[in-house]
Amino acid sequence: MVATPLLSVAGSNPAGLNFDWAFFWHALVRPNSSFLLGFATTIYISIIAMALAIVVGLLLALGRRSRLWPVRVFVSLYIWVVRGTPLLVQLVIVYDGFSAMRLFSFSDVTVLGIDIQGVVQAGIVTLALNEAAYMAEIIRAGIASVGVGQSEAGLSLGMTPGQVMRRIVLPQAVRLIVPPLGNDFNAMMKSTSLLATIGVSELFLNAEEINSLTFRTFEIYSVAALYYLFLTTVWTLVQSTIEARLQSQLGIPRPPTFRQRLLGTGWRPAGGRVRDSA
């Protein structure tokens, strides 16, 4: 009586929840080849974009410390604009906008025998340039956190400022850069789903296509979500391995294990000091 409208909605599906378990399971463990290709595309776009972002971000971070003020101003403006506008908007501007304006349009190229679509290039470039702005800030903070005494010790040995940056400061900054970098990489792997809007055939676009053919909406998007979860989980493992290695470089014992990282139990955040026993 009171719940009539609800009942009528539920009544449209007299069999209960509309969830095709068999379809879900099949899509999860035996995905079709184009879905797998989309998954692979998501992975390689993420990795290439992140690698480029680290390089560009490092250049930006160093540019922000440049002796030349135009360089500093350019970098500040770049970071301000890129961090202040949405990635989705940047994507359509770089791929559709530039082309429409006849400024630049991405065309398919073949690199080392591998065809790379123009739209994929646009996606990688935009993701990389976007992430570079964030990386610049992360790297800058990492560099700033290395004490000035470290630089002075390097300089007093007769190293040039460039050698000090490369041999002394950056290797120590890396330890502080990796955790936020890992956080950003995690976010970027998920942000690649935005590339579907410009037509990159990555994981999410393939899920959308399967949805439009089968209307198994909840099932296929759940499968896509699980694939993203798998990716970020693997990355968590990789990241904790990297961090453990950087910790051991300082002689700090017993970094958190993967299980501890994942479940967040059984370890306390490491302080700067070493304890003899734990």
Add this chain to the structure above:
Amino acid sequence: MSPEGEEKGASAGAPGSPTRPGAAAAVAATAVVKRFGALEVLRGVSLEVARGEVVVIIGPSGSGKTTFLRCINHLEKVDSGRICVNGQLIGYRERADGRLREASRRQIAERRAEIGFVFQSFNLFPHMTALMNVACGPLRVKRMPRQRSLDEAAALLERVGLADKLEARPLQLSGGQQQRVAIARALAMRPSVMLFDEATSALDPEMVGEVLAVMRELATGGMTMIVVTHEMGFAAEVADRLVMMDNGQIVEEGPPRQMFAAAAQARTREFLSKVL
């Protein structure tokens, strides 16, 4: 930009004169002035240190001792005056008109390589083993072959009593051990002058002795040293000359025993009465 910045040292000495004072000295500082903003930290400090001489600088906190030491290897720029190490200007190059311009980064680095500097807070590189801390200077700056730099580093660590700590990381070492590694690191560059900036001030009392022992051995071996310290016992025993600084100036200098027994200046007597 102060006008002195452009003309620093123009009046110091007689540029171009054949026998410039201090040409033979290991370190020759002339009328060094250093300001941090409005604060004048060094107000015309002149000091000459002969080869093989051990000079200990004492004085109250804020007297400019550390700043002066940092000027000697150009970790601080000077506002006027000039500093020569082994007869060569540090941090600056002299133009034809006698004015000083800051040297290139590479020239500065080359000068600094001749000067060992030991910091109060050690400043070892935490991401390297003790061995690499010592080897990295010769390896990266002098481009010495890797194996030879490692062998020399191991020998130096043995000399400072740390033969069993070659692979230890700085965080695994005590303060005294870290400071001895830092001394070995500076020595690895085969410097002609060693500067010690309160090298024992950050140490627990029981570790002071082991670091002073290394410094004493260096002094005995003929190293030219400028030591800023509050260790008056060390000063009395090791220094060839004691220099008392206060308020950015050298108040008095002389043989340590004489100064400890009967300092000429009231300011020195007042300071010594508090620390002895």
